[in-house]
Amino acid sequence: MGLRVNDLKVYYQTLRGEVKALDGVTFAVGDGEILGLAGESGCGKTTLGKSLIRMDGRMRHTGGTVELDGAELPIGDDRRMNRFRFSEVSIIPQYAMSAMNPTRKIGKMVADLLESRGLRYRNLAGELERRLDLVELPREVLGSYPLELSGGMKQRMVMVISTLLDPSLLIADEITSALDVSTQKAVARTLVGFRDRGFVRSVIFITHDISLTYQIADTIMVMYAGKVAEKARADVIVNAPRHPYTKLLISSLPEVGVRYADRKLAGIPGSPPSLLDPPTGCRFRDRCPLAHDKCAEEPPAVEVEPDHFVACWKA
């Protein structure tokens, strides 16, 4: 059944007004699907990931619904959401290097966490050890402090912890950004392995690195300024994009396998609009080479082919 997100709006409350970081986002992720989430920095990827598991204090759920396996997720209600966290929705945070309490042995921390969720460490210890073997971590790590692990080991440890309860949806936000290229590949492969073994059912894989996304994602969703620009099968997005923004994004990659990191896209002059007071109509209008009068109206997302959605009047 997977995840269904319907017209989701999440705004940040700031002193200068509301930042409309997610402004009507609709998409679905099927069972067993890895969705790659791409787009320039500041387009709302992290906001989307956090909205699905735990909003921070300044985020407000202003509209829309999220459904996971047929049940509605109370994303705006921190308390009621707790029941779903870890067991239904889980996250591998961007900051895996510092995600574990530095003064607690890892095994103890996991036990504390499980007990805090009303589970018994003893019942899960066997499975935990099997998974450590799987990601090639010695079992002794459970008796170590995070400081005693290398960066790659910490990353794998956090992956194992986050997926221990076999969540239905896993959010992985920029988990490879801090790693070197070979480790990145290994981490991505591990993630696919987890999906294949059924440790997680669906994955939202957020990264700046569109070529890495292409290697592991089944579907890629491109966001622009708080909205979905295009969503399609990974090979379709890379080889036959329809949205002008996606086209520029792909063509600005010299070749698949090169990261475009966080820099401004060379091929697209200008910068995304402010989300404090976003313009009406298509938000890409200022920078779009194909913009025309019609673009003053907001383009709806249209399914141009089966499972290929584009929000552009020219698509």
Place this chain on the structure above:
Amino acid sequence: MRQYFGRKALIYALTFFVAVTINWMIPRFMPGDPIQGLVARAQVADPASVDAMRAHYTNLFGLDVPWWQQYVNFWAALLRGDMGISIWAFPTPVTDLIIRAVPYTLGLLIPAILLSWWAGNRFGAFAARRKWLDNTVLPIGYLLTATPYMWLALLLAWTLAILAGIFPVSHAYSFAVQPSWSWEFLGSLAVHWVLPFSSLFLVMFGGWAIGMRNLIIYELESDYANYLQALGARSRLVRGYAFRNAVLPQITGLALQLGTIVAGALVTEIVFSYPGIGHLILQAINNQDFFLLQGAFLFIVLGVLVANFIIDVVYTLVDPRTRIRMQGNAV
């Protein structure tokens, strides 16, 4: 680990050696002639007797030998626990005076340090999660720490002792009672203790509470706290971790604060005429009693060193990070 503590012990020993040496030097370069004062106190007019007395005292205090001999003698005596004879309370040995004063100073300092540390940390952690409390406590805390200690002590003495008359203004017990293990004496001791104790407690409490509040807030925003919360951990677990991690820097803070706390006790004892080491130091300075001054300073140096060493050990035991770094191994 053993190597680490060995090195630490060496550093402490060296510090002690240097401190003792400086301690020996300072009073000898102090302006004024203590022997002169002692002789003058005897009020003899006859120059011959004055000379005889002077020679007698100089010999008695060991000042009639070359300075290096004095230095060696000083160490030899020190190792025997002999710190000379007081000039101010002649002929009481300095060691006796210090032993008599120590219970008062420690009885004031140790409860004030430990209780303010404990209560400040608890309270700071508590304030960190109540907005209204935070908003009222924080300014008060800052006010308390920013107040010069002297003012606070005088303010307490003035309001609670002189105006309200609830507590006595000075001394460790009423002169109307004889020191003994009677309830009357102990009660007198207790009411005299309250004001100097409270003044020390309040000043330190504010600092610990603010420090803890800031540390807890920092810890609660840290990555591991966010991760745990994203995985739905109860806030009790997250707060527990945050508290434990925030206490660690407070332990180091305790070590750093010790030096200033000792100075604070000095002022307290002077303000409240409390007969501890600080009070002795004041007498020693007023009477140019450099043996007593040396003894008192030495006691303080020893106290600070011992306390620092203990905290060093405790810190390495409680913080796995320092422990691991010292062992320098990974899995």
